[in-house]
Amino acid sequence: xxxxxxxxxxxxxxxxxxxxxxxxxxxxxxxxxxxxxxxxxxxxxxxxxxxxxxxxxxxxxxxxxxxxxxxxxxxxxxxxxxxxxxxxxxxxxxxxxxxxxxxxxxxxxxxxxxxxxxxxxxxxxxxxxxxxxxxxxxxxxxxxxxxxxxxxxxxxxxxxxxxxxxxxxxxxxxxxxxxxxxxxxxxxxxxxxxxxxxxxxxxxxxxxxxxxxxxxxxxxxxxxxxxxxxxxxxxxxxxxxxxxxxxxxxxxxxxxxxxxxxxxxxxxxxxxxxxxxxxxxxxxxxxxxxxxxxxxxxxxxxxxxxxxxxxxxxxxxxxxxxxxxxxxxxxxxxxxxxxxxxxxxxxxxxxxxxxxxxxxxxxxxxxxxxxxxxxxxxxxxxxxxxxxxxxxxxxxxxxxxxxxxxxxxxxxxxxxxxxxxxx
DNA sequence: TCTGGGGTCCTAGGACCC
DNA sequence: TCTGGGGTCCTAGGACCC
Numbered sequence: 001x002x003x004x005x006x007x008x009x010x011x012x013x014x015x016x017x018x019x020x021x022x023x024x025x026x027x028x029x030x031x032x033x034x035x036x037x038x039x040x041x042x043x044x045x046x047x048x049x050x051x052x053x054x055x056x057x058x059x060x061x062x063x064x065x066x067x068x069x070x071x072x073x074x075x076x077x078x079x080x081x082x083x084x085x086x087x088x089x090x091x092x093x094x095x096x097x098x099x100x101x102x103x104x105x106x107x108x109x110x111x112x113x114x115x116x117x118x119x120x121x122x123x124x125x126x127x128x129x130x131x132x133x134x135x136x137x138x139x140x141x142x143x144x145x146x147x148x149x150x151x152x153x154x155x156x157x158x159x160x161x162x163x164x165x166x167x168x169x170x171x172x173x174x175x176x177x178x179x180x181x182x183x184x185x186x187x188x189x190x191x192x193x194x195x196x197x198x199x200x201x202x203x204x205x206x207x208x209x210x211x212x213x214x215x216x217x218x219x220x221x222x223x224x225x226x227x228x229x230x231x232x233x234x235x236x237x238x239x240x241x242x243x244x245x246x247x248x249x250x251x252x253x254x255x256x257x258x259x260x261x262x263x264x265x266x267x268x269x270x271x272x273x274x275x276x277x278x279x280x281x282x283x284x285x286x287x288x289x290x291x292x293x294x295x296x297x298x299x300x301x302x303x304x305x306x307x308x309x310x311x312x313x314x315x316x317x318x319x320x321x322x323x324x325x326x327x328x329x330x331x332x333x334x335x336x337x338x339x340x341x342x343x344x345x346x347x348x349x350x351x352x353x354x355x356x357x358x359x360x361x362x363x364x365x366x367x368x369x370x371x372x373x374x375x376x377x378x379x380x381x382x383x384x385x386x387x388x389x390x391x392x393x394x395x396x397x398x399x400x401x402x403x404x405x406x407x408x409x410x411x412x413x414x415x416x417x418x419x420x421x422x423x
Numbered sequence: 424t425c426t427g428g429g430g431t432c433c434t435a436g437g438a439c440c441c
Numbered sequence: 442t443c444t445g446g447g448g449t450c451c452t453a454g455g456a457c458c459c
Contacts, residue, residue, distance in 0.1 A: 033427090038427055039426060039427060059425040059426075246429095250429055251428090252429085253427085253428080298426085299426060404425090
């Protein structure tokens with residue numbers, strides 16, 4: 001039996017979330033900006049129609065924004081994460097096999113489900129719209145790559161009502177459709193590969209589908225071979241139903257203003273390490289390698305510097321305080337005075353599951369169990385009383401470098417004091 | 424003045440070993 | 442002067458994704 005994999009994706013997710021709680025934004029061109037209000041990372045359909053590109057710096061858009069009355073919102077990740085959870089929970093009712101692929105996308109395996117898949121997809125759309133207010137599109141196909149492509153087709157209006165099921169197409173119609181889509185739209189074909197493929201005469205998705213998988217593997221890599229096979233309807237990429245633990249954890253931010261002194265950098269790095277360590281403990285892992293980096297802005301004429309260093313830890317750990325200590329040491333090694341730093345960050349890697357390390361023959365951790373108990377207490381207190389209630393002293397309290405958020409929407413769904421009241 | 428953040432996988436090439 | 446061949450492991454960097 002043909003596989004039927006669905007890809008459900010919220011239209012203009014961040015912009016749509018803002019609209020749910022602020023209907024004045026409906027029909028208006030809306031963009032959501034990245035941290036520091038740096039770049040446009042989400043656009044409503046109206047903003048896209050004005051030619052606003054993904055990732056475009058906001059300061060370059062101010063003129064066109066004024067002309068057309070574009071509304072810019074600072075990103076509100078607490079709100080988007082909460083809305084995402086609601087959408088995913090609704091979708092999970094439609095199939096036992098779900099992969100939450102990103103904050104606004106989910107694969108569902110519908111293979112063998114009774115009833116027309118088009119109807120099931122419409123029911124998903126209806127329930128999500130009704131229960132969250134968010135608009136979604138659904139693409140269905142025999143492989144993940146084709147499901148993604150079907151979703152694209154639905155969004156572009158190749159199929160009616162926001163749903164497209166490639167399994168319901170006959171071969172000729174499907175090929176006609178694929179012949180009209182550029183290869184850059186295919187999942188896994190990015191900026192660099194498009195010109196190389198074009199050079200081989202492969203321009204449309206249909207061309208790529210008709211390429212020889214073996215040959216493509218030789219010319220490119222096994223990834224490309226899988227893409228070609230998936231386009232032919234052969235599922236090569238399985239659904240990942242349980243999210244595997246992260247192999248690396250990054251925490252980094254651009255500063256709201258250039259930072260020059262070691263003290264401020266120390267505060268920032270200390271905060272980032274603590275955040276990364278929290279994520280590490282949440283997935284019950286230890287890290288053995290800590291990497292810290294700082295750099296100046298890559299743009300402009302000012303003097304540029306980029307410093308980074310990795311340190312192998314004496315033993316894998318999940319202890320914020322130990323990690324902060326090492327990070328502070330690294331920072332002192334890579335810091336150079338006289339530069340205007342724009343960004344700092346840390347990365348934890350060589351991650352292994354907790355347990356196993358540092359246990360004696362009876363399965364107990366030796367004396368330094370205090371560290372583990374300290375972290376449990378710290379996470380519990382911060383969970384109860386709010387992030388950063390307890391923290392390393394090196395984090396400081398002022399954070400003058402913190403990011404700018406000029407137009408942040410309230411935390412409608414995650415803070416009692418900001419809940420939207422309707423009368 | 425102002426340019427995001429967080430991930431994964433694959434490959435090539437060097438180091439090292441026998 | 443002459444200087445093999447094959448295997449593994451590791452890392453940096455490139456490509457992609459949202």
